[in-house]
Amino acid sequence: DTAVSQTPKYLVTQMGNDKSIKCEQNLGHDTMYWYKQDSKKFLKIMFSYNNKELIINETVPNRFSPKSPDKAHLNLHINSLELGDSAVYFCASSQYRVPKPNTIYFGEGSWLTVV
Template sequence: DTAVSQTPKYLVTQMGNDKSIKCEQNLGHDTMYWYKQDSKKFLKIMFSYNNKELIINETVPNRFSPKSPDKAHLNLHINSLELGDSAVYFCASSGDREWPQETQYFGPGTRLLVL
């Protein structure tokens, strides 16, 4: 009965590879997010989708491309991985008609290590 799930939990890969991280939520939420937690532990928003529409797109390299096949899924594809992409990536979701509506529910994170 996991609310927000991410796969894989760990990802170790070589520089230059392309990889995807998947996220699914079973909360019936309309909005999903991707965050990156870097080595300094800052959590920064990357993207947000509302009803499969991209609504937040922070200054993220074009190598990162989110895709939302439906409201319950938001995947993150990363091309040509670089060392600096090593981080923990968190998916989150929130419901527009929920109070407090800005409460976001996070997945367990995907730990990406680029060698």
């Protein structure tokens, strides 16, 4: 069974559209994250939620809005998509307040292409 699963894996959409990426983890973790990987493979954190509460919100445009209906899910909604939003978005999860970094598990990624 996949520990951190994201859907869709591939998404091609036009500029101006609104789209969502869903993420679910079955590891019983309390904290979930969204990371963005650009064309140069640079990975940067966007958001983090712990038990449905926002704990990290990096400098991300307001068009990006995370939603956590429960601690096993963290969805990413993007409004008014722009060409620069094209990237791979990774969901991840970890245990709350556990310092060991090897508890951070990444999903397989969602490839977003804005045309």
